[in-house]
Amino acid sequence: MASLPDIPGYYYEEQNWKDEEKKKYFKIEKSHTAPSSAAWSSSNVKRRKHDDAQAAAAIKKLRIQAARVKRARVLQEPLTGGFLNRMFSATDPYEVSYVAFAQGLRDKGRLNYPDEPASADDVEPNLNCLYVNGSDEKTGLGVAYVAEWNDRTILGYYMARDKNDRLVDFPHHRYRIPRGSLGFYSPRREMVNLPSISDIKCHEPSRSIIVTSSGPAWGDVSIQMFSPPLSEPGDEERPYWLLGEADSMQSLSLFGRRKSHCIYSCTPAPAASDMLCALATGSGVVQFLPHRPYSLTRIPCDIVAQPHGHHDEDDDWVARMGAMGGEMFSVDFARGNHNVLFAGGRSRGIHMADLREAPTAWARPVACGPVAHVRSVNEHQVVVAGINDHLALYDLRFTGRDSRFRSQGWGSSSSSSAAARGKKGATKTTTTTTKPLLTFPGYRNQAHLLQIGFDVDADHGLAAAAHDDGRIALYSLRTGRQLRSPDVDATRSSGVVKALTLATMPRDRNPSLFAGIGQGVQAYSFASPPDEWEG
Template sequence: MAANIPGYYFDPEKRRYFKIENSRTAPSNAAWSSENVKKRKLEDEAAAAALRRMNLTKNRIARSKALSEPLMGGFFARECGDVGRDVLAACFAEGVLEKGQMLLGDARWGKGSNVRHMYISGQDTKTGLGTAYANLDDFSLISTYIPRDKNGRVHRRLLAEYVTPGNQIAPYQEMAIPQISDIKYHERTNQILITSQKPGSEVSMWAFTPKVTEPDDRRPHWLLGRSGVEVYTNIQTRGARPHRDYQAHCVAPAPPGSDSICVVGTNRGLTQWDSSGAMKWLTPPDLPHAPFRDTFAVSHLSPPVVLFGGRPGALYRADLRARRDSWESPVLRGPGPLTHARCLDAHQVLVAALGSHLAVYDLRFLSPPSSTSTSSSDHHPQSPRYNGSRGANAQTPVLTFPAYLNRAHISIGLDLDAASGVAAAAHDDEGGTVALYSLRSGRRLRCAALDRSPAPAQAPVRSIQFQTFPGDATPTLFVGRGSSICAYSFGVEGVGDEA
């Protein structure tokens, strides 16, 4: 440390002393001018004083010893605002109650199996009725209104309080589509989208626009049945000859900001229906060794970026603005065929696969494998691709769900609600369990209403959907159990109970 010599300034960079010179004769930027030396001395004193105050303040703050106690500390921590990761999701799950059901099966349709596919709409701000499109068999698309009382309970008899179309009470026969595989809704064009798994020389899907009533009309926002639809459109994408086995497995409606209407997952890759009405292949359908085979899961990461996967167990990222050959390397290889891929945000995706695999992956750490790379980073423990004995292409998820159970079913229900941080997933056990999971910890949440649900006619449950209705603060979970759509929502047992 340099000695403090009166009348001299020590420059730490040049490591030498300079005589302090009057500011009028010294250069303007000279560090040894009297004015600059005085200014620097005041700044150093102020910085030293601030450091002393910070250290004194830091020493005054001490964590209470009571907070380290297992029981008492937990209560005190909660009162002090230290909320655990699962508090919101756990509170929601424990408050979920059974809220009735809407029967779809009657003399016209069978009652032997679970609801296969369904879409629940909750945009009727006029009457508050929910709207459901579903199928119970291989060819009948049916629809129904979902009425609720003041306590949010669902029952068919409540339909008598509304003015519904036609002389027949719900459910209604909409149309006959062979081997329905998925039902979704595209908001921008107000169209219901239905895909078909019937093998043929082209990929086939159907679309129709529900008739919307005027604001002063006492009937619901959407009219169901034959009186509610004027035109049913069949959209087809011809495949390569002589193949006659093309099937549509799933459909993903395009998000806001996209020019297309939807992307369809098929048994030979992806097709797209754009706003011009044209249906085109996004992946080559006729390559003898094409990497894109059965696609059971499609999700939009952004308007131009699509994640898709299925059999074999690989997840691909398709940027519709880039060359198609850039999609051919998977960003993720799962332990088995993928059944679901749901984007949580701009970087994370929830992936479900056979072999009881459910996990969240961060796309920033996933990259296509390079078969020609010999870089040492491919095998370095800090590399995102490194995972020991599973090979250089095995990526580690950021979150796993150990209690998830699906060993062998492709068609199995799963949905999530990002606001509450909860995912609902069906299990392939004998009871047809539907479990709630935390999207922050992967832990299975306790939910008495779902745990004590009666066993369906046939396990597993195939259709699950969260939907939030106008005026509700929390979503309602709909489960296609047997031939009914069962409702579960956060609430109280009775109107007089304390919330």
């Protein structure tokens, strides 16, 4: 409706719809003769005009100020803007680098493995296990080991890249490939033959590839180890690691008094530790001591394993098991302190053990739901991923340490139940509920405790997590925010991504993200946008 003309001496009541329909004006009446509440009294008309003018002026001022306040164009520049934000902004300066890195992760191609299983519904099962090594500075070739679709054998693959750092399959490209026969670089099967392969890791100081099994029957092999031979430093014809040429294999069985130990995950020990690795098993945490040939010891017990095929008739190899410790799905060493172990599993909490102390001093400082993954960020902080969309960072310096374990083992529900029955040697354990230092509200995992990918790069402040809907997400370890990464966010899988790892390729300065999607490996590396790549 067009604005009505302002007739001197008359007042138009805009809020009165009846008058608006009749287009009726009221003659302004002097205040001393008009009713006090009349809208057409001169005093009320003047007051309303003044209020309307003030409101109009305030709105005009806000619009002018809104037009003046704009983000400087220089702050939108990646390099200069990031520098100025870091120097003068109130935001976390480190977050700028995390956001830039996540946004710069580009799809760098895929390695497809042979002998992919045919499926009636054309749905490929995702890889269960993946290990990537980038130590070959001589040729620039990465190495990947994957568990094949039968979950009994592993396949080694050389990861070559073109001049734009995209993964390529041999023998179609020749970028970064040393001289020699291209057939040498085809996928190679190792001697491993294990049922239900659960993890593939490498103890880098000894160059031992450790392959574990999660479902052996009684007396079957639980662990197999081998070391790939190395080429001569001056040999330019072959890569540093010679895949498929290992001529020896160590096979071990992990026994227990009541049942076999299903090994769910393996964590190589730091170089300063006397252990080879720590194992998360169905009966607690087990440590592998290389100075005892073929021996595995359960913390804090003695030998509980023998070389495959060896059985002690006197049963002396069986340790005093005590409380079994419950199912543990993940174990990790504290960063910067190889004497401290963190573990998590079905027992609803984070377990912490200092191997220099007696087991009675060990504790379960954090009470939370069942844990699928635990990763150490530094000596005092751990990231925990579990069910019910739980992903959080805990600082163990601010947790209760009242929970002590006097029974042997990790003080699981079995020790608590034993104490409840009044058995000697066990005390009832209590756990102090701890609030996380940081939460990750974008994480999605309702029910998966096994075979769901997760990895952490503490140096770059990143966590990569697979969601139960087939997606992959990146998170900041400083803020808990999900970091936007267009290529990674666009990834979709028909099932949960089970294998996920952050590793640095040879001659690179930043880590790359590798995901086992289908029967292949998808790679994401930091790079410029695709339209800036050379042909």
